Amino acid sequence: MSSESLMDHPAFARTPPWVKAKLRPFAIEKIKQVYEWVETECIPAERIFKAQIKDNRWKNPPIIHELRQKAKAQGLFNLFLPNHFKESPGLTNLEYSCCAEIMGKVYWAPQTMNCHAPETGNIELLAKYCSPEQKKKWLEPLMNGEMSSAYSMTEPDVASSDATNIACSMKITDTEVIINGRKLYANCQYNEDLNIYILMGCSDPENPNPWNRHTTIVVPARTPGLKQVRNLTIMGFDCAPEGHGEYIYDNVRVPKENIILGPGRAFEIAQGRLGPGRIHHCMRLIGQAERAYELALVRCIEPRKKPRGKLIGQFDSNIERIADMRMTIDSMRLVVLNAADTMDYAGNKAGKYAIAQSKILVPNALLKVIDEAMQMYGGQGLTQHTPLPEIWTYARFVRVADGPDAAHRHQVGRDQMKTAQGVRTRFEEYTRKYQELCKKWELEPEEFWGIV
Amino acid sequence: MSSESLMDHPAFARTPPWVKAKLRPFAIEKIKQVYEWVETECIPAERIFKAQIKDNRWKNPPIIHELRQKAKAQGLFNLFLPNHFKESPGLTNLEYSCCAEIMGKVYWAPQTMNCHAPETGNIELLAKYCSPEQKKKWLEPLMNGEMSSAYSMTEPDVASSDATNIACSMKITDTEVIINGRKLYANCQYNEDLNIYILMGCSDPENPNPWNRHTTIVVPARTPGLKQVRNLTIMGFDCAPEGHGEYIYDNVRVPKENIILGPGRAFEIAQGRLGPGRIHHCMRLIGQAERAYELALVRCIEPRKKPRGKLIGQFDSNIERIADMRMTIDSMRLVVLNAADTMDYAGNKAGKYAIAQSKILVPNALLKVIDEAMQMYGGQGLTQHTPLPEIWTYARFVRVADGPDAAHRHQVGRDQMKTAQGVRTRFEEYTRKYQELCKKWELEPEEFWGIV
């Protein structure tokens, strides 16, 4: 049976041929399984989730607990962890991208499969840098879905998108680390299911090398002195029950053995964290945009909505809009999949550019798609009648998550500027050859002022 | 004393010279008064308002009641009502635009001055079309700030942006009107300060003229059978304490004398409502964008935020962004002010195009400005730390308020298409003259295929 016919399934409806060709039978099965899971267990349950947290915002609702049990039992846990980790269920980044897009269709679906942020980045980090004892303590329960973690880096008092500025103080004694400072973002302490914060702070502010000043440590969520000041809303959404918090660390004491990799090695870890975890948001966003697109399509044939006697989808302006939406999503999928494949092929470091490209292009492009979908719903489009406002907000959030896109764009631009001299040298060589050719063809060389 | 020196006041910092030249001393004083009011009474009180409605979402908070009393005492009520109404406090549309921009800086500041939507459109409608008895009953208390009104037109079951589709049934008997149907939007019945709905429905569905089928009527907010199903959120915001609702009219009975203007005359009224009320949102939005701009400027010099050692405002990319924001707001202000002035000069009907131009261009352009401001705040930009998310949401809402912008764009485009034949005739005349000139200059006329 050809791999093509194996893929005669809606899960692969928009999978590019080159990706199909790379999917192994094992992965094909997983992707189908994820598809069935999301279609039958998650999408229809969206409003159940909402109803269950309506009056109890900071508690994971029963449906999440149930679905996590069930997904784990079906072997759908931790699919994100790339196959070079021994703890991995075995998918490549590319294969996982296909899963992640599908998961993305429902905001909380990844959580049912233990593939949600920041869990994925955290698990990857712990799998990469922890000692065996630490793994036993945190990695195993996280992968088993018995614990839940947050990641805390952003600070209100400095420009932490440039992480060398991070100032939260960590005083390391013989036995413990004493932490003082303020942090923004990181999931809510309010949620009792949260167990640990993975925290980045400054333990050696006088170190002449600014890349050796910081330390990463695991802070149990209910350590005395750690206080959540308020929940941060995102465009007005409280993002319950996980949420985002503002925190004060007031003489928080943590055992020294909670340090990951060693004091002063936070940047080494941060580098490692910049791999797949950084584009999981983008992968999921493709799925969110597909949902927005489907909602737009359905509106186009809604029989009750006939301005000037025609279905919305019979207006050729909307036909053009639908085409633009379709093509934008598909081109952004190519960008994400190429980034995943680049990591598989050449490692996270070589994939740095492709990751940044995803991180910058994808949310910006998809925001327009989602916004257009909202607009096609007219007055209803901004209300809770569809999930579009939440989808838009998620995409908007990705533009600032892990640093605003200008910071990433700068990094890409600075790297590119380094190649300019090489190009200039090549241009000078063209000019030299041009002068030779002029002799051959008996022409007077022209000079164009100010141009190589 | 020259009118210029009268205007040496921050309220006029961005007022174009041609507008300054048209402001009368009386208006100059009012604008200054509004400026002081918003600067000293409203902006500093934004978080007081939030705190007071935190646990009591559907009740106007004490600060609103207090400020409304105070503003009324200072003669700041109803400034929006144009000077051709006898009930008007005397400002032109242009003069009021200058007030409205300032009011717009705080979402609820217009309410303190009885200049908020939908009150402004409703008061204008009632002033224009009511009988003296009706005015006494509704217009006077509304203008005195003793009553509060909603406007209800949009329906979930039809494309009501094309208002001939409106289907909510009104059966007119000898003494009363019996209403059945479903409506979207219109302020919340939950809020006990709300007194009346101005409702558009279909009273004569078989009338051969589709413009004579509809009737406008005043429905007391607590009439039996009128039920709010839920509050509609806008991009997740509940917009409390005024809100937007979904309604069922289930055999709602209203006295026949509540009909405005007469049965079947709703389109006449709707036409009249399409005047200034339609761009009050745009006027206010200019003020909202100015606030976003100021927030961006302040971020640019925030001493705690120095990525790569420089203030954000020292990056020339941000210098360019600030310039773009500044220029966009200023050009959109010109569009709004020109629309207001056109109505003053030639009436609402002649201003139809300029109003549509505002309605379409302004929110789209300002959304980009506000979005940029959010982005300059990085991770904080989407949170409740600044009013930016609410400002963005308001601008986004204006794109669907009174119909999605595509509907307005279509109207403008269709009107323009009517001018095409006249242009073609002119082009043909050019060709005729060209042929004459060819003779004079002894040239062979060229023909360009398919072009007039």
Next chain:
Amino acid sequence: MSSESLMDHPAFARTPPWVKAKLRPFAIEKIKQVYEWVETECIPAERIFKAQIKDNRWKNPPIIHELRQKAKAQGLFNLFLPNHFKESPGLTNLEYSCCAEIMGKVYWAPQTMNCHAPETGNIELLAKYCSPEQKKKWLEPLMNGEMSSAYSMTEPDVASSDATNIACSMKITDTEVIINGRKLYANCQYNEDLNIYILMGCSDPENPNPWNRHTTIVVPARTPGLKQVRNLTIMGFDCAPEGHGEYIYDNVRVPKENIILGPGRAFEIAQGRLGPGRIHHCMRLIGQAERAYELALVRCIEPRKKPRGKLIGQFDSNIERIADMRMTIDSMRLVVLNAADTMDYAGNKAGKYAIAQSKILVPNALLKVIDEAMQMYGGQGLTQHTPLPEIWTYARFVRVADGPDAAHRHQVGRDQMKTAQGVRTRFEEYTRKYQELCKKWELEPEEFWGIV
């Protein structure tokens, strides 16, 4: 007879009411005259002009000579020169804007009225800074249409958008100035009708004040040592018969009395040149865009073009496009007219921001309009069948004329940044008042981290 009925003429079809209200009867007559001139003498003659320069690129064609005579006889010369000059025909900048838009409809129509670039900027400069002898020698013949001038500033070897970099050497002796250097742009020496270059160069490179190093001088076009290396094409167009050149100044000797205002005073002059001349391009561009728009409209009803059985203008996507084009042009007209009015009201210096706003926004916005018009013509749209490619090219050129738009944007942004501290102070005052209000209302003040 009311001024309104005076303006019941197609010349005022899109004039905003506030502008109409400011036009004096004298100006109204001039504008109508310009309208008739362009409609009857210029538009029909476009292809005559092309035919006459077809084989004789660098000579003003007979039709130009004839029309200039005729326009002068009709009192249509030099309308651009603002009414505060004694040589002015008497229009304000605002009134002239209305003329310039109409002139702009045909690329060379302004030349028939002696209102073309760079003549307008040059005449203004000479009128402002020349001695009576100099005026007699250059200003009078230029205004009489008996001479023709170029302006030369840009250099290939430095970033001359920052004019302090200008390096073309001027050695000033007792009697003459010896010039050596290379220049880009400035009209073609090839055209024998060209008489003088107004040249900016560096006469005192060691002066500690970089704003006192440069001198402006008049160089007769055929002075020995001044050589045009080649004609510069603009997007492939040779822009004949005026063109743009590359120049070598090789020991060019000019009498010292040709210096304008005095040695080292070029920046004073440059400042003065930054007035109306800087936005004449924008004014004319509005007219060019109107022509593109009319061409689009005519295509919409072209009976031979019926894809899928409908006129192009019956597709609602094109209806929306037409609306967008219409609204964009009209909003850009407001920006230009406001800049002109600001100069009238408060002088060129006060108008600096409004001029920059025009210079940046107008060509960028109109390029999209013109591009859309080309696209509506499909395969024909890029060919010589319509003037659209030249219109587009003119608009594109304006983005780099007088410096690329990024340079202007930077200037606007830097000026704005200076206002940030004032805004911050105001914000701090809001916070202070908020804290007072908290006391009054018995609330705990909230702190939002990192925000004033």
Next chain:
Amino acid sequence: MSSESLMDHPAFARTPPWVKAKLRPFAIEKIKQVYEWVETECIPAERIFKAQIKDNRWKNPPIIHELRQKAKAQGLFNLFLPNHFKESPGLTNLEYSCCAEIMGKVYWAPQTMNCHAPETGNIELLAKYCSPEQKKKWLEPLMNGEMSSAYSMTEPDVASSDATNIACSMKITDTEVIINGRKLYANCQYNEDLNIYILMGCSDPENPNPWNRHTTIVVPARTPGLKQVRNLTIMGFDCAPEGHGEYIYDNVRVPKENIILGPGRAFEIAQGRLGPGRIHHCMRLIGQAERAYELALVRCIEPRKKPRGKLIGQFDSNIERIADMRMTIDSMRLVVLNAADTMDYAGNKAGKYAIAQSKILVPNALLKVIDEAMQMYGGQGLTQHTPLPEIWTYARFVRVADGPDAAHRHQVGRDQMKTAQGVRTRFEEYTRKYQELCKKWELEPEEFWGIV
């Protein structure tokens, strides 16, 4: 030796890993060869080409003849013909895309390798549909570079983007076809190297099936009655020496055996022509954009250009611009390569959507990149000092070649609309399941009005 090290060559600097993995050693060698060819023979010779056609616009210049001989000798001819043709040199569409991008760097480089439009589409068409005799007569000499062909379809008198409108009359007698009509575009008859036109006309206008009315025929370029009226310029460029023409067919008589495939079968052929040929422009455009990008990079470090004392590339706004340009080009390359791969994998028909996606997205996105590059050159950017104006014009041309992009967008949109009902059915299934889940979780189902 791994395929990776085989590709340690600048030709693969931006090749995505998934493409690298698919390139066969044979193709890798060809791509390198093309790279060397373009770098050493074409780029340095750009101005030689220009000089040689300067005074002899309608004759292929000597350098083209020489390079074509040489390229053929090196086995660089006809690389575009996909490997499923027996005449093919053996590359897949994907492999050829890598070549085409490189060729695209110089406008005429593809011609040196017999890979230029419309030759590639024509050769493919002839290879697919000709009889052996016809192949001998036209296909062989075209592939040998001994003949040259044009393609003629567009008409001035109808909307030929909807090809059923094509009206050029073909009267088929027993022995010959008599042609009357007017055509736009198709390469210049002026160029004596042009041998044949492949013409689409209407031979059976009364046929009830509009898809069976048209016939494709080969017309020798110098058949009596076939007259070129003028050369069509593209944005002012004459595109010499190949050019584009306007034609009159006045009783042109062609032997009946020149009909391809048979009378009335033009649409069958047109379908076949819609394969790879349709995106060769896009492939080449990637190379053009890379050149624009390199020119921008070089400007960034141009030592003579230092506005306000800094290299242009030291302004962070330009750093961001460079990053945007880089990322845009790279994402558009992914779109093109995916389309090529889709055709390899599933055939031209299955690739229809991916081809349209390329055709619409690529030129639009790259126009912005090229425009930005021009702008970074300031006043020089629009002149002949760089190839940027021609690169921009080529990209602009691709937006109308083979029909304006709106036509393609419509097609994509209409195809997508057909999927809406399936999505709606799926949505209804979600609702059904939701209602079940409500029972399970004891919740009241919510209804959201107007939404499935």
